[in-house]
Amino acid sequence: MRKYNIIFVWVFILLGFSLIQSCDVEAEVFSEITPDEFFQNDLQIASAASAAYTPLYGYWGLHELSDLPTDQSTVPVRSNNGWDDGGLWPRLIEHDFNQNDFVDGPWNLSSGGISACNRLIEIFTESVGPESPVVYELRTLRAFYFYILLSNFGNIPIETSFAEANPSPSQVEPQVAFDFIEAELLASINQLSEDKNNTYAKVNKWVGYTILTQLYLNAERITGLPHWEEASDAANVVINSGAYDLESGYFANFKTKNEGSRENIFVVPYERNIAGGFGVKMSSLHQSAAGTFDFSPTPWGGFSIQEDFYNSFEDNDKRKGMFIVGQQYTVAAGPSYSDELGFFYTNPSEELKLTNCIEDWDNYGTDPSLQAQLEEGCNILITPDYQEVGGRYLYRNGARYGKYEYQIGEAFDISTDFPIYRYAGVMLMRAEALWRLDNGNSEALMLVNLVRERADVDPLITLLEDDIYWEAKKELAMENHAREITIRFGHWEDNWFLRDGNKEEFRRIYPLPQSQLQANSNLQQNPGY
Numbered sequence: 001m002r003k004y005n006i007i008f009v010w011v012f013i014l015l016g017f018s019l020i021q022s023c024d025v026e027a028e029v030f031s032e033i034t035p036d037e038f039f040q041n042d043l044q045i046a047s048a049a050s051a052a053y054t055p056l057y058g059y060w061g062l063h064e065l066s067d068l069p070t071d072q073s074t075v076p077v078r079s080n081n082g083w084d085d086g087g088l089w090p091r092l093i094e095h096d097f098n099q100n101d102f103v104d105g106p107w108n109l110s111s112g113g114i115s116a117c118n119r120l121i122e123i124f125t126e127s128v129g130p131e132s133p134v135v136y137e138l139r140t141l142r143a144f145y146f147y148i149l150l151s152n153f154g155n156i157p158i159e160t161s162f163a164e165a166n167p168s169p170s171q172v173e174p175q176v177a178f179d180f181i182e183a184e185l186l187a188s189i190n191q192l193s194e195d196k197n198n199t200y201a202k203v204n205k206w207v208g209y210t211i212l213t214q215l216y217l218n219a220e221r222i223t224g225l226p227h228w229e230e231a232s233d234a235a236n237v238v239i240n241s242g243a244y245d246l247e248s249g250y251f252a253n254f255k256t257k258n259e260g261s262r263e264n265i266f267v268v269p270y271e272r273n274i275a276g277g278f279g280v281k282m283s284s285l286h287q288s289a290a291g292t293f294d295f296s297p298t299p300w301g302g303f304s305i306q307e308d309f310y311n312s313f314e315d316n317d318k319r320k321g322m323f324i325v326g327q328q329y330t331v332a333a334g335p336s337y338s339d340e341l342g343f344f345y346t347n348p349s350e351e352l353k354l355t356n357c358i359e360d361w362d363n364y365g366t367d368p369s370l371q372a373q374l375e376e377g378c379n380i381l382i383t384p385d386y387q388e389v390g391g392r393y394l395y396r397n398g399a400r401y402g403k404y405e406y407q408i409g410e411a412f413d414i415s416t417d418f419p420i421y422r423y424a425g426v427m428l429m430r431a432e433a434l435w436r437l438d439n440g441n442s443e444a445l446m447l448v449n450l451v452r453e454r455a456d457v458d459p460l461i462t463l464l465e466d467d468i469y470w471e472a473k474k475e476l477a478m479e480n481h482a483r484e485i486t487i488r489f490g491h492w493e494d495n496w497f498l499r500d501g502n503k504e505e506f507r508r509i510y511p512l513p514q515s516q517l518q519a520n521s522n523l524q525q526n527p528g529y
Helices: 003-013 042-066 085-094 104-127 133-153 174-191 205-217 219-223 228-241 280-284 289-293 307-311 318-322 368-375 423-437 442-454 465-475 482-488 514-519
Strands: 264-268 335-338 342-345 418-422
Touching: 042 104, 042 133, 042 264, 042 418, 042 482, 104 133, 133 174, 133 205, 174 205, 174 219, 205 219, 205 228, 205 264, 205 418, 205 423, 219 482, 228 423, 264 423, 318 342, 418 423, 423 442, 423 465, 442 465, 465 482
Parallel strands: none
Antiparallel strands: 264 418, 335 342
């Protein structure tokens, strides 16, 4: 099914069903569609089930808690004191986050999805029976939403009813939540479709096994008990299915028209002006990108890549095309994007250089340390390194996100389908699980080298823990996996750029949102917060 058809049914069905944003708020139904009127064929059933996927349009927003507090990305306070916001972003980077900082995002996305699944499971159980494939699809999707809650918050409520839902559910221990998610997946997976083409952007059997792989891979982090063998086995089912393969060009997975990717397993089908929410360009691009891509409005210039992470890529690593660095040019220089190279200019020339003698320089006046840049003609030269002046940093500092294709004249959101899971990620998850069982495992080395080969970097002779760590971080950068990887490999408490502080292990999970604590007296804040 083509992307716009999927989006149409997702949006259309919202006319019939409203989603709630919290486990403890009753949904208001604006227009009731009864089973005897609507659920007459598979297309109608699939359309109705699509309502449970709409919360995923907020998935890019999870980037704030999944990638920014790690050794990959950062949000420095800029030259005009931008991106301080009362200390909000510095707190995030230092891991000083509290119950009012960002944490509503993953909670609301997950609880809204869980409630939508609960409602539809009850409707379909009554109308087409509990053994219907759509019920198993929704149970699997609900398990995914519960996993997001569990991964971020640890101690979470488990509510599986809608009509008779407990308005104030209590939390359960992480092990209890883990066991529930595992049981739901195992009960449902083999009842799901194996046809990836007719389940695009929806749950199928291979999506279910990938969720299970992620659950098992993070089991020790979440519960204290490892499940490495189970993780490797679940990943192997996806690999052996033959349903997916590595794209020959890394960036084929991230271009605007990426529906045909052989590698993307589960995606959010973003479509500008129809199904928005993928606002990567506004948060991460330098303001000069308005001139490069003919953008309106102008990007905000905040998110950027840490220098050490940028430098961890070998010079010949094709994946470095995910970064925008160096001199920037006008739209006439032909900003382009290819499967092999990612972002590049087709015609960068002297007369097309972008300059700005106001943006950073006026914020600092005539600071002598900046005279060299002023003498260069105020060129917009984006640097991978950061220059600190008075506790602030130039907007031109820090490589910018170029992993996803930007279209000329694009408005606020972009239309690339966001890959929640990719085949390369499954390969690396199996490699990690195999390595943890046996650090001399030859298949683990082979899988990592296959991913490296696509990036045009030399194969490894042996496989060390740091090799797996950095390969996963590089391959999956800006895809909302960095936090889990960083914690799993024991680096969450490390120091890095702008972070020299909290070592408390309780910060491996986030505080429950203050709004939820106020709405539900049975919720207890996570220890330490």
